[in-house]
Amino acid sequence: MGVTPKIAPSMLSSDFANLASEAKRMLDFGADWLHMDIMDGYVSLLSWTSLLKDFASLSFYFFSTSCFSHFHSRCFRFYFSCLSIQRWVLIVFFVFVLLTAILLWRHATNLQDTVLPFAENWQELIQKIKSKAMRPGVALKPGTPIEEVYPLVYSENPVEMVLVMTVEPGFGGQKFMPEMVDKVRVLRKKYPALDIEVDGGLGPSTIEMAASAGANCIVAGSSIFGAAEPESTKSSERINPSLPSFPPPTGAPFNFGFSKVNDVVPAPVPILAFNNLGATSIFPHPPLEVPPHGFTFGAGQT
Ligand SMILES: O=C(CO)[C@H](O)[C@H](O)COP(=O)(O)O
Structure with missing residues (x-):
């Protein structure tokens, strides 16, 4: 079955020092959504976030997303890879008021006892997400059988993705795991109208495989952000893998006044050689007008 997938660049692969301009660049390129991972290091593989656990997610990545709040909120999807997502629902709601986000959480069968509390009250959780004008979804780790998601899709109060x-x-x-494509195929056959997303290792060589199996949303990080000229993310231009290229970004990207190595238009403030004797301060200031004083160094007797 041929589907035209939506593309959601994964902001995890973006330049964190320029999150706002990276997000704008992707939206300008025609991205349908922006994919935001919030990881607590329990459900996901051990990575740098796991070292700082909840605090890293909360303090760094999550709040840095507040710089996106001037964009249209419908483009955001938050992807929680955390044990307890209940507590995040309200936070997302208040940080992005009137947001139409999709909340996804990862289904972690390998954590047994610790995950059980939230696995048991998933209906309540879906209800809570919907009551905050957001769309609930669920994510399957590679080791989780597809059958486990059926009750969540086929219920009175179903997940939407x-x-x-x-x-x-x-x-x-x-590296993309091709064996996961079977899950997509089975799911699409069973639920023709469901939003089915794939995430991980997606790029020009794998998108077609996932899309032809029935995935209609593609999350891609390194293949988009790592490209010299990110490929088109416009749905209408994405029917097959021979994707057209975007022109390079025009104009100066947002920054704090400093050029980046590949900037087409240099930022107004040149990068200074700080290790040179003659280097001046990056903070321009008028010459100090301090009259000469005589100083006596050392302790004297009084
Ligand atoms: O969920 C993720 C990591 O847990 C990322 O969104 C995903 O891996 C995208 O990155 P890439 O396209 O480079 O594989």
Whole structure:
């Protein structure tokens, strides 16, 4: 079955020092959504976030996303890879008021006892997400059988999207797991109208495989952000893998006044050679007008 997938660049692979301009660049390129991972290091593979656990997710990545709040909120999808997502629902709601986000959480069968509390009250959780004008979804880790998601899709209060992880969650740049495509195929056959997303290792050589199996949402990190000229993310231009290229970004990207190595238009403030004797301060200031004083160094007797 041919589907035209939506593309969601994974901001995990973006330049964190320029999150706002990276997000704008992707939206300008025609991205349908922006994919935001919030990881607590329990559900995902051990990665740098696991070292700082919840605090890293909360303090760094999550709040840095507040710089996106001037974009249209409908483009955001938050992807929680955390044990307890209940507590995040309200936070997302208040940080992005009137947001139409999709909340996804990863289904972690390998954590047994610790995950059980939230696995048991998933209906309540779906209700809570919907009551905050957001759309709930669920993600399957590679080791989770597809059958486990059926009760969540076929229920009175169903999830609205299933994300099939095509790598072990944790970090970008991993190799696509082709065996996960079967999950997509089975799911699409069973639920023709369901939003089915794939995430991990997606790029020009793998998108077609996932899309032809029935995935209609593609998350891609390194293949988009790592490209010299990110490929088109416009749905209408994405029917087959021979994707047209975008022109390079025009104009100066947002920055704090400093050029980046590949900037087409240099930023107004040149990068200074700080290790040169003659280097001046990066903070321009008028010459100090301090009259000369005489100083006596050392302790004197009084
Ligand atoms: O969920 C993720 C990591 O857990 C990322 O969104 C995903 O890996 C995308 O990165 P890439 O396209 O580079 O594989």
